[in-house]
Amino acid sequence: MLEERLNSTQVMMPGSSQAVEVDEVEDLAQLEEVCESSVLLNLKKRFHRDSIYTYIGNMLLSINPFKLLSIYTEDLRQQYQGKEKHNNAPHIYAIADAAFCQSQNSTQEHCIIISGQSGSGKTEAAKLIVHYLNRKLKEISPSHQPMDVLPILESFGNAKTILNNNSSRFGKYLHIHILHGVVVGTSLSKYLLEKSRIVFQAKEERNYHVFYELLAGMNEWDKQDIYLQGAETYFYLNQGRACEIQGKHDKQDFLLLVHCLETIGLHADQLATIWAILSSILQLGNICFSSYEVESFEVARIFSEAEARRVGNLLQVSAEALQTVITHRVTETTYDRIYCPLSVESAIESRDAIAKTLYSVLFDWILERINDWLIPTEMDSTVGIVDIYGFEDLSVNSFEQLCINFANEQLQQFVNKALVAQEQEEYSAEQIQWYPIVLEDSNGCLDLISARPYGILRILDDQTCLPQATDHTFLQKCHYHHGNSPYYTKPKIPLPVFTIYHYAGAVTYQVHNFLNKNHDQFRPEVLELFARSRLQMVSGLFRKVQERHIQQKELGRARGYRSQMTTVAGHFQQSLLELTTRLERCKTTFIRCFKPNYVKLPGIFDVDYMATQLRHGGILETIHIRKEGFPIRIPFALFMERYGVLLAQRSETQSCEEQVVTLLETVGAEEGQYQLGLTKVQ
Structure with missing residues (x-):
């Protein structure tokens, strides 16, 4: 065990038979000898005295302490403001201040990229940067502060997972807008909201926080008006058997959420409609089905109409029409509509698809309201913060984990290239001879996942658009095209899984429901149903979606990739391409977050667990780049x-x-x- 090879002050160096003393350093590039043990020992010593931040040059390493630390005071913030990085101990405030100052000294946009495994503290790091820059906002515009919207994003976009009690289930790019050296506003872009969580949670996981906050915080009279009961009574909330989180106060968080929604300008009718949509989603999840035989086919019917009628009342739509779109697939011909009854399994998928549609449309609308409230009319510079999902390897990995890990794979490659490019640029400016280090290239794995024509996601898109295709046919095509790839393994026995060897390790994916999850098409009959709602907000939301859906289909046909433009995988790849293209135009700073242990407890530094993260993040290579020539960078x-x-x-x-x-x-x-x-x- 690596733990046994470390003691409090000594470490075995490569090529040496004796242990040597290792002095603690604030910048790992200053280590006399760089090896895994020396890096770990340095981080461990600092961690145990609550020094959770360490530099590698301009990169900041952050270790989640899993406890509150008194290192984010106003006095400390002022200590870092406008100061050179080497004048103070490593801190996220130094990174935030440097990004702000550089944005003022250059026309190039500056971006801070936060990466790390799920639960390593990425979202908290983003919040601390916003909080630091937020102090500059108060000087000019105390009414529109980005901190006011973070509770909204956490309620609607975060959930409890096995790895993290407050995991962000969507990627976001936060833009901090600056005018004449003062923060004047922000805006947000999102990437791949995890829709499947709305209808399914694994053991010990929860749905999005907002559902539990609503049920815990709303008064009993209002809950009765919208047919709400306890969280345990809803199938969409109780599957993980974890309706409560120790240390999280859902009731108080609901009151904070309401305050923040009112702060961004939502009035009482809009709030009431939001609660009605959330309640409708929960009612949909409790709709049960029975089967009966029609012409030798088993078809579904709704066992009890009570839940459908509640949804009809809440959203002011026809309950009968709702039941029809749940239990039937509608095919439009030139002259008529054909209603095909669904099996019970297909009806469940139809019900779940409607629930996911309601939530995603609501989420997008809330994000639009946030941006309308935050975006300034003028700006002259921008600091960006990328907070994207961490690498995941769960007990059951599905389509969402494949997309998340693909994004991490792409981001890791960008980080590697950017670090080398930044070193090359600085050495050239200093007229110092440069001997570049060749980092491991992850193109092979990226091509396996996304390259045309037979990348896994490309195969998935093709199969998604074939009427007779199944998860099994998708898997067989993956085996056929990639069975000999060093990045891919098919099971030794016939199981519905495949394994990909990512930069962060091997992950096995179960293909059940891959095709269904990849459908990003809003069913026209569903859009039409809610567009006819007698609630102005609901009808307005879905009319906009109808218009956007039609425009997107026409654009896809014009560009010649009709299928890709209408799938989750196609949309996600396009969004990721746009993100990386934008990042390539930015001056980038990196924050790498780590989890000191798997059990999420304070005071425990699991050496082997940390070592794995160091290897996956290419940290040793980064240190070697800095040490090759010029680790001391004083102006x-x-x-x-x-x-x-x-x-x-x-x-x-x-x-x-x-x-x-x-x-x-x-x-x-x-x-x-x-x-x-x-x-x-x-």
Whole structure:
């Protein structure tokens, strides 16, 4: 075990038979010897005294302490404001301030990319950056603060998973807009909301927080008006057997959510409609079916009409029409509509699809309201924050995990390339000879997943659009095209799974429901039903979706990829391409988040668990890049200022080179870098 090879102060170095002392450093590029053990020992020593932040040059490593720390005070914020990074201990405030200052000194957009496994603290890191920059907003516009919308995003976009009690189930790009050096507003872009969570949760998981907050926080009279009971009574909420989270106060969080929704300008009627939509989703989940035989076919009928009638009352639509679209597939011909009865299994899928449609349409509308409230009329610079889902390997991995891990694979490749490019740029500017380190290329895995024409997601799109295709035919095509790939393994016995070897390890995916989950087509009859609602907000929402759906289909046909434009995988790949294209235009800073242990408890530094994350994140390679030539990056003006002080105090017997060596020693340079300092001065 790696844990056994570490002690409190010593570590075995590569090529050495003796343990040596390891001094704690704030920047891992300053380690005398770089190996896995020395890095882990340094991080462990810092973690146990609550120093959760460590640098690798401009990259910040952050370890989730799983407890509250008093390191985010107003006094500390002021200590970092406008200061050079090396003047203070490593901190996320230093990264936030540097990004802000660089955005003011360049026309190039600056972006902070936060990555790491699920539960490593990415969302909290994003909130801390927003909180730091938010203080600049109060100086000019105290009424429209981005912190006011974060509880809304958490309620509607976060959920309890096996790995994390507050996991963000959608990717977001937060844009901080700045005018004349002052934050004037923000805006948000989202990527792949996890819709399947609305209708299914694994053991020990929950649906989105907002459902439980609504049931815990709304008063009993209002709950009766919209047919609400306890969370345990709803199939869409109780599957994980985890309706409560220790330490989370759903009732208080609901009151905060209402306050924030009112803050962004939603009035009472709109709030009432939001609660009605959420209640309708829960009612849909409790609709049960029985089967009966029609012309030798088993078809579905709704066992009790009570839930459908409640949905009809809540959303002001025809309950009879709702039951029809749940239990029938509608096919439109030139002259008529043909109603085909569904089997019980298909009716359940139809019911769940309607629930997912309601939630996703509501989520998009709320995001639009947030952006309308936050986006300023003028700006001259922007700081972006990318907070995207962490790599996942659960007990059951499905289509969502494949998309999430594909996004992480793409992001990791971008980080690797950007780090090398940034080093090349700085070394060229300093006229220092550059010997690039070749990092492991993940193109092979990315091509396996997404390359045309036979990447896994491409095969999935093709199969999704074939009427006779099934999850089994999709799996067989994957086996056929990728059975010999080093990044892909098919099971030794005939199971409905395949395994992909990602940069962060092997993950086995179960293909059940892949095709169904990949359908992103809003059924026209469902859109039409809710567009006829007598509630103005509901009808308006679905009319917009109808218009957008028609435009998207026409655009897809015009571009020649009709099927890809109407699937979740196609839409997600396009969104991810747009994100990476935008990031390539930005000046990027990286925050890498880590989980110190799997059990989410404070004070435990699991060395083996941390070592795995270090390997997956390419941390050792990053340190080696920094150490190759110039790990001490003090600004030239500051260097010369210190040199002038030293010159005034110098001994007459000291040569110029001896003075520079003395100066480099005072700023922590290592022997191998003295010549670089001398070259710069000369």
